[in-house]
Amino acid sequence: MASGAILARVSGLSYRYAPHEPVVLRDISLTIRQGEIVVLTGPSGSGKTTLLSLLGMMRRVEPGHMRLFDTDVGSASALEIAALRRRVRFIFQKHYLLRSLTALQNVVAGVVANVKTDRRWNEARALGLLTAFELGDHTSKWPDQLSVGQQQRVAVARSLVGLPDLLLADEPTASLDRMSGRLVIDRISEAVRTTHCGVLISTHDDRIMDVATTRLQISDGMLLPATGV
């Protein structure tokens, strides 16, 4: 199963938020390949979210420790970072939808910055995704008119609409009811099957464990050896 091209490669990555603060991540090494669903577990405060935010280019890393799509993130220019970010999508614990955009417009926002998109294709695909997330009747609603579960499903649709190469998710089902959680997991694993993207999910959700191809455990900033499933 672990035969796809390498999307992300982390080698010997350590991280602290500021020079005099404690080390959050110690000597992390991992790879994410096409078609892989890597599940990251660990107690809160162990560094899961920090690792995800570094892979999502939310924070800068030192050169030489992290490559995305064979580009060294630490030495990439701001412009290159923006280009890399267009190939990566992040599902946050909070939905972070744009309040002044409708559900449909929010989903379209996930693809419109990508190079060479077509407006009609974008909207058609966004509509299709919203329907797949059972939100077909809510496309023109504002985020504050939706329930928490519906908001999170819109956010997941937004992260999938642009056909990302790498999907990062920080406890995406934590705030969801059973039905919403099931939908989110099904759509993510479907995206992996059809587009061969790679996924890294931090979670405690057993249903996600079921679809995982690789399981990693993080403890006190250190990664325990990977176990295939």
Add this chain to the structure above:
Amino acid sequence: MRDLNCLFASKRREGMLSSDLFRFAITLSFQQARAKIRRNVVAFAGIAGGIVLVLVQLGFQSALYESAVRLHRILNGEIVVVASEFRSIQDPTWFSREWLVMAQGHPAVASVAPLYLSPVAVRNIDDRTVRTLLGIGIELDEPALKTERLDADLRSLRIPGRILFDRKSQPSYGDVIGRLQRDGTVEMTTASYSSPLQEPLTVVGSHLLGGTVVYFGTALMSAATLTSISGQPLQRINIGVVKLKPNANAAEVAAQLQKLLPEGTLAMTLPTFVRLEKRFWSNETPIGFLFDLGALIGFLISGIYIYQVLFQIVDENLAEYAVLKSMGYPNSFFAVLVVCTATILAIAAIPPAVAVSFIVYEICVAATLLDLELTTARVLGVGGLTILIATLSAWFAKRRLHRIDPAALM
């Protein structure tokens, strides 16, 4: 060299948004601005209020200038001769009538006519207070004014002491027009501080020239009547109006007359004369400066409110912008977003501002009888400048965009 080209190409790619992304920026800025206006009507009213202030100030300024040149507009000729110390018709200067007659010697001149101007103190016919109006004296056989434009009947002015009163004058002289319509004539008297004599005046009709800011009204009469009231010899005229033969070039003839006439006189075309008067008001009185300042303050108020609203929109949506940035939106997208938002705020504020200005204009016209008119050109000019100021505000607010940081989302 290749590196340089790459740098240049990448810079250009960063600067240009795809049409889809540009459209998205407009949609997002429009919807954010709409939501913001709904939540913060006061700030929006501030933007519109600033525009109202600009329109009202410019309207007053223009009305003032126009009222000052109303008399100029009906001079019956193409060239004007005045004394060289002349600055404004509010403060008449004189020169010898013979010099005007000399102008008749020029082959292109058809006729010349003198105009007499003098402030005349009269008593309010109702409460007897002393008020000053501008007396305009003309030769009835050779009127220096296009009297048909004044809807005035000159025939009755041949008898000394008869005047035509200004229908558009302010009511400070008493209800002259009302009484004129009822009785056919109205008796007025002059009021002189220096002489115990009061000249009787009989109002036998009306005209519609309108007053200025200095003189609330005017009275049209024969040159003989005016000079007898003011004590100014008929020989001293205030403005000489030169009518040219058809096809004559006014500018050329004015230059030739200037050489022909003795020192101490100025010959100029009518448009130059109008400009001279407007320049007097804008440069030599505080009025031009005050209205310019008022308009400037209006623009500043609009600009500051636009900046404030922009600032709030950016601050409130920092997390949302950070999400977009985490999805690889280029920095130029946010710059376009802020400029669009500022422009939309300005454009949205213009219609209500024009509506309010229109009402203010109507009130002012009723109160002052000045010609205030909300012209399309003024609305377009002020609208354009407001958008320019909005863009400037956006440029200042752009600095806030450095605070967009995806790390804040974690």
